[in-house]
Amino acid sequence: MPVIELHELEKSYGSVKALQGLNLQVPKGCLYGLLGPNGAGKTTAIRIICTLLSPDSGKVIVGGVDALSHPRVVRRSLGYVAQEIAIDKILTGRELLQLQGDLYHLATSQTSLRIRELVERLGMQTWIDRRCGSYSGGMRRRLDLASGLLHRPELLVLDEPTVGLDIESRSVIWQLLKELISNGTTILLSSHYLEEIEALAQRMAIIDKGRVIAEGTAEQLKQQLGGDRVTLRVREFSDEKESEMVRTLLNRIEGITQVVINQAQGFSLNLVVDSEQVLPRIQEELNKAQFPIFSLTQSRASLDDVYLQATGKTLMDAELEVASQRDLKLESKKAMR
């Protein structure tokens, strides 16, 4: 039985449709990645799973329990590390964790034991008794992770946990997540870092505009794309005219399914080919037409390609597009309770 099941979730903020029929199934004991550009609806979906927000319509089942009618049962078994970090600057990290322990009704001895474990595990010894106001971003994140884990949740939900973190904090967090997985915890992690999802997640869903547009293991997703990727540069820095000419030439070759000119990389050409056998033919044709070849490299499809294929945009473009439309101030205002 999946740990999280979302059926046809819809959620609008005024006229903005954040979720439009989102379906998701997170199997037990795996690290599941939620990948999508800014504004895709990751945080909205996560807040619904964590019972902080109710959808306009749809079903939310967490750990076999209907989260909309039994939110408290869900809250007990769930640890949440939010995207925006809310801490009490005046308390020390330890005091915050103690508060957290009481909110989850742990016995005092349990709480202190757990705090000791987590402080050690996350390397917080030197600063846990300092006030949170003086923490760096990495410290706050670690404290947040500790507070999400204090009650040993079966399900841990992290919303972009490593954005803007120093390398050390990031590796500490990654390491701990891997360890949790091997101990049977289910983890849902959102990110718009491809590397993070590739490195950690066993399965993933790509979300765009409030919908899942691709789902599966990294291998499956890449296979769905089919074909290999080939990057061709006729010279180190070509120009548009030349690339266009090469494109016309390539389009006539059988076995090449797609040719995209990548302006950002000196007008190199990104091709999708059916099989490796096409490579010699490309060389042949280019030679015949007297084009030089600076480089011709072949690679398997990457997650970025998956995203590109599914949305027609690179992740980067999608983010820039959304960023220009958002009113963050208004959002944080509306997110208030």
Next chain:
Amino acid sequence: MENTVDVYAQGIDEQGFILEVLQETLALTRRLYLQLLRRPSTLVAGIIQPLIWLVLFGALFSKAPEGLLPGGMTYGRFLGAGVIVFTAFSGALNAGLPVMFDREFGFLNRLLVAPLRSRSSIVFASVIYITSISLLQSLVIMGTASLLGYGWPGVSGLLVVLLILLILVFAVTALSLGLAFALPGHIELIAVIFVANLPLLFASTALAPISFMPTWLGWLAAINPLTFAIEPIRAAYGGPLDLGITVLHAPYGDVNGYGCLSVLMGLTIGLFFLIRPLMNRKLA
């Protein structure tokens, strides 16, 4: 992290409701006290300000002709009751501020994802905190007033004073918490607090008796909840305690101590019922 002890299964199964609510409430209250301890300026200001009122205002009218005030009391003694009530009132009016900041900074979300047994714990914690602080402030004022020679109400009088302050603080705290959930941000909340504070003070019998006021102001003062708290306290300062005697000569008639208490009580209950649906919605 191995051999996970299932902490819930032991503690949580539909028993120990009260214990769990208590645990939550105490933890949240403790947080508020820690904040206060590390940033005591509001508490200190909350004590110094009324002391200044007491000393300066008391001095302002100290040469007023004798017999001007009802019962022939000195102005300092007259003022004492007003300042005590006003201190408790303005302290309680601030009750919503920490909640508002928690809303704005998202700390409230941390509380709302936790499996709180009752979300009223958040409200209880604020009420406990503000009540204890307000009573503490009031006691300091009372002590100082007695040092200044403005009198002391005696033991049973003191109990009445504390009871009245308690009811008033509950009412105002409810109001302030309601505002903290209803208003969009702390700027608005502070504005409301700022605007409510002084007019309510002036349109009450804290600084002058109704007999000094023009009719319209007298009417305002006679329906001002602060007046219903001030007058019985003043009476408690004035002599042996008897809640049955008239303490307020209002334009609409005389009100005795019990009357004042009932009005305050009704107000408190009414306010709690009024803000309940709002809290339920915001904390659902």
